[in-house]
Amino acid sequence: MSPSSQDPTPSTPHDRGTQLVKRGLAEMLKGGVIMDVVTPEQARIAEDAGACAVMALERVPADIRADGGVARMSDPAMIVGIQEAVTIPVMAKARIGHFVEAQILESLGVDYVDESEVLTPADETHHIDKWAFTVPFVCGATNLGEALRRISEGACMIRSKGEAGTGNIVEAVRHLRNILGDIRRLTQADPAEQFDWAKRLQAPLPLVQEVAETGTLPVPLFCAGGIATPADAALAMQLGAQAVFVGSGIFKSDDPAPRAKAIVEATTHYDDPHILAKVSRGLGAPMTGIGMDDLDVRLADRGW
């Protein structure tokens, strides 16, 4: 409704969809846990446990992996049901390169779009032009070059890809070490060497120079893919992730509510082993998990 001519309220200009506003929400999610949920009931369990946001999707990655076939954006009715069930931010996934799914998610008012390798890619060359949207995007990365390519396309948050749906933290650790280790090495490069870094990373030179100067990614770096225990979350945080996504790890475990709560506490108190020991007790069985040698499909290979 537009203000009537009698409305005495002075209005302030509102600049929406800016980089500061988009990256700003990622800043607000730091130190928190973003949980995958497939029903309003799970969303409420996540919010009750202290999740700082939820990811609304139809099937958790473990089920997508088991079911096979093409995985797509969730039914809007399902996403709206989750938005109505909780007060915290709601994210949702679009297929890599599927900008129309992203347009639909933006129109639903989701708070972040995850252009995700967990869904079946829609474009084998191009990612979404994320600058064209008001809603911010998070993208997965396995190394620094991939992270900087996504940022150059407008991503405002980067997460490790890990290997979703496995309950196995090994790939997320590899990706965090790749990204953060290369950042540490890049800060030692002299200006001439930065050109070579840009070439090897296949990333835009100005972003490479910015990282060399600041020693950090220009956007927040979160961990995703394989977190199943409070200790996994704390490991990701101690390695340098600034928040964690938990996909199948909560709702594929024996007793989701206490595990969700424990992972939230472990993410806040990630560097206090006494608290980690306390919250890790008596949580029941975690999801079973899969070894990397037993995988038919590597989701992390999707994305270019």
Added chain:
Amino acid sequence: MKVGVLALQGAFDLHARTLEALGAATVRVRTAAELADCDRLVVPGGESTTMSMMAERSGLLEPLRDFVGAGRPTFGTCAGAILLASEILDGRPDQHCLGGLDVAVRRNGFGRQVESFETDLEVPALAAAGLGDAPFHAVCIRAPVFERVGPDVQVLARVDGRPALVRQGAVTAAIFHPELAGDTRLHELFLLG
């Protein structure tokens, strides 16, 4: 003087780095023992329901209420402003407030993330403190709205005619994020106050 930054969840690092750049000694507060060490406190932005739950589970609720009640300078931004309010609208029924400010605050009063915005605000209190009369660049992320402010609450700046920066005694609260905009003047004002 030690400035605590509540570090349960959210944008606490940016606040701590801003304060450190101004020469303040900071403590990231996750326990009651860490809070006991502080003379001032920043309650950052983040998810207010998460911060409320983690304050309770970490045994920080009563120590925080005592800290604010004792009149020690406290500065809340966005979710921090929600925690410092006396009444929360559109919150969770189990959500705690610390009650240093006689205000009713509505969570996400402007809407979801696609409605988040940045804008320039006139803040006369900055000029009065000798910090210049340039407008303050305010970044509002799923920002709350102060719907009622008590008679003892001073309004220092407004967005769309509604209170956006308020002060009552030693407690200051903003619906926006001064730690995001690269303008340190509100942190300077907090350290002066």
